[in-house]
Amino acid sequence: MRILFAEDDKRLSKMIDFLLKKENYIVDCVYNGQDAIDYANLSDYDIIILDWMMPLKSGIEVCRYLRAKNNQTAILMLTARDSLEDKIDGLDSGADDYLAKPFEFPELLARIRALSRRINKTFYNDIIEYKNLKLNCCNAILTYKQIEVSLSPRENQLMELLIRNIHQILPREQIIDKIWGYDTNINSNTLDVTIKSLRQKLTKLSLSDCIHTIRGIGYKFEMDI
Known part of the structure; x- marks a missing residue:
């Protein structure tokens, strides 16, 4: 919960x-x-x-x-x-x-x-789906059209955040606070490295262009296929 x-x-x-x-x-x-x-x-x-x-x-x-x-x-x-x-x-x-x-x-x-x-709703759903894309948050497996890739814990958290907020711009600060914590001292480049790594995983699923960089603001996940 x-x-x-x-x-x-x-x-x-x-x-x-x-x-x-x-x-x-x-x-x-x-x-x-x-x-x-x-x-x-x-x-x-x-x-x-x-x-x-x-x-x-x-x-x-x-x-x-x-x-x-x-x-x-x-x-x-x-x-x-x-x-x-x-x-x-x-x-x-x-x-x-x-x-x-x-x-x-x-x-x-x-x-x-x-x-x-x-609570008049089911507890947190560990399976997130959008069209043919499915993320199993428990085992960090991302699946698209029956092709699977394994994600690291941070990639898993980031992917979850992006799918749950699809088509919305997520500011860098909010992403860092959400994934690494409010009081984190990580370098901002850590987010960029995680995004790059996640994009490489998405490339294996033919989804390399789904994460968009919004210059000066953050990132947005779009999937219209």
Whole structure:
């Protein structure tokens, strides 16, 4: 199950990220409300956990934005504001549940499990298909017209991101944040090397021209055949 965790307290964020991953959840962490919106627009999550007070946009603003865009992902609001009026504001903004700080990690897990039982959709699909192209995210096998190529873990993540956002321009910064992590110190050339490597794999499938470089911005995956 995929979780987006938005919390500006980096110490708390890293601790919760570590504990959730120990429970075998797939977690993306961001530290402000605008990044929470960008990540939610970029990928599919099963649950989004939002801190109420964050830079750029508050958890309430993020929640209202997502609901206005018809994003139905389950949302859990975290906040030190625990008055009845605050709880009502959080739930009225579109949150599915509310957890007051400070909280114990087992309670957070219990809330996540409860929300997962209420999700009215299947969990994350490990097989992604577009026309005759199929990516098995579990074993990192990309198939096109019965021809298969094996991808490295980074190529697999990048291919998944491109297919899920086909025909959309993905900025370099968003791709790096999504695949290597928000606090990464990698050289920007690392993305270019991964793109080049993935293009070589696509060449074996006769799809070498599907990844387009958008100069000064990022990349776009198009497949009209």
